[in-house]
Each structure stands twice: as structure tokens, then as C-alpha cells.
Amino acid sequence: MNTPQKEQWISDMREYCRSLNISTNDLYRIVTDLKIAPMIRGKAFEFSMYSRLRQILSVEEWTVTKPVMNAQTGVPDIDVMVKHNLTNKIISIECKLASKGGFGVAKKAQEGVAKKGDYFVKVKCMRSRTTKTDERVESAAKKFGVSKEAFRVHSDQYRASNFNVVATSIGNAFYETGEDEDGNQMYKFQPTEEGKQFIKRLKPPLDTEVALQEFVDDSDTETALQEFVYNKVYLASSLDIAVSKESSIVCGKRACLDKYNCGFIPNYPVINFGNIEELLPGVIPSPKNRWVEIEKAQLFLKELLARI
């Protein structure tokens, strides 16, 4: 931001706060509040995905937009929309952060998820508004094409038909809830030792890597690592993360009557990097299930066109 932009930004913020009676003195405490921060970070990720995809995808072939949601007209809420110019096919992208603290190494095998020793990142992928009243359950079930009972069992879950692609930044998997100097609870980038090793394998820029070996607690290094891993984004087709025989993903809801084929997306789909200790040195871990690095978005989306 240059100086006039900065001044404009400050005056916009002041005016906005004034119009809603928000004291600018409290703004910092408000945006770092544990209830508020996840919403802001989720929204911020949508915008960063929008500009990232505009950078990656060829403008001749694709049109990337960020639709403005209109609650009144009931237009479906699409985070980022990608249009294939030649066919006019629309691909909707749902942006989800990894689950807080969601990085781990599997301690035991779990059907359809991981083998023992696999490195994984859990993605938080659930509907924020759940549907409870009978009337709403009926209409939602109809819309999803499932029975009312099946809907009730999975009421906080998406179906593959709700969007085409989920995009996930894995950074949040290395966050924990901590305290700032004043004892306020807030989110902190705090990778475990295994987490740091994993991030290192993903190859941060050289200076970060060197710094990581030498000054693990240096705050500049932490910032560089934090930024690096936030930008590690993976894409998956919704068809490949929903419970089905083809995906071999199994439903974790106890009351589900169709555990191998119910069609719902689990609350925490998993990006599985396999056992990275078995990789040759220098080989960058890559998901071994159907997730794909954002750098490969163009090919990924092209292949997806045939399936939607």
C-alpha cells in the first residue's frame, strides 16, 4: 500500500466503525477475539484464493470471480467461481482452512483415512448453519435428494453436490490456542517438533530452511514459516472427499445407515501425505490421496470438467 492508499484505508475503516458505533480503540481486541478470528481468517482465505487463482490460471481459458452473496435472493453462497471460457462450465470452489491443530502422524490404521505412520492434515469442512426444524429438514433433505432420516444424521455435513472443489490452506493445522502478553486467549502459530520437520520437508525458501535449523525460536523465522505454510494450498474435487464406494471414504457418523456410500462429506476430510520418512531425501511430500497442489490447478480443473 502506498501512502494515499493507506490514508484512504484508515479513513474507510474509521468511517465504517463510526457508522456501526464500533470504537476503533477496541478494534484490535474485537478482531482477535476467539469467536471472531476464525470468521475473519476464513473470509481472508477466500480473497487470497481468489487472487491466487487469478495469478495461476490463464485468462484466455478461465474467468475467475468472487461472487457477492445476496442473502435475500438466496443465490447460493460461492466463495470463488471459475468459468471455463470455451465450454462456459462453472466450477464452484469452497475455501476451507485446515482444522486448528489438525496436523498429525497416524498412530494406528484407520479405514479409508490413513495407514499407521502416515502424515496427515485434517480439513475442517462442515456447514455452519445446521437445520433443525421439521419443515426445514424436509425441504433440505429434498434439495439434497436424501431421506429425512439420512439428512438428520448428517445435518452439519456437505454433500458432493454443494460445490465442485474444496481449496485448503494447511497453515491452520499448525496453530494452537494460546495467550498473548496480556493473558488474552488467541490463535498462535505453534507447530510441534514433528510439524516443523514436516514443514521443512515441504521446502520453505532456502533462507527459511537454514534459519529453521539454526534459530528455531527466532520470531522472523516463525513468521516466514507461518507464511510459507499458509500458502501451501491443496485442492480436491468434492466427489473425491465424499463417502462413496469409488472414493473408499467411510462415514464416521454412528447413526449412518449407509456408511460406505451415504454421499456426505465427513466433517474432517484428511489430506494424507503418506509416511514421509519413507521418502528419499529431497523428495517433497505430496498427497497420496486425491488432493492436488494448487500449483497444478490448471490441469486439475481441466480434468475436472469431464466429471461435472
Ligand SMILES: [Zn+2]
Ligand atoms: Zn453417512
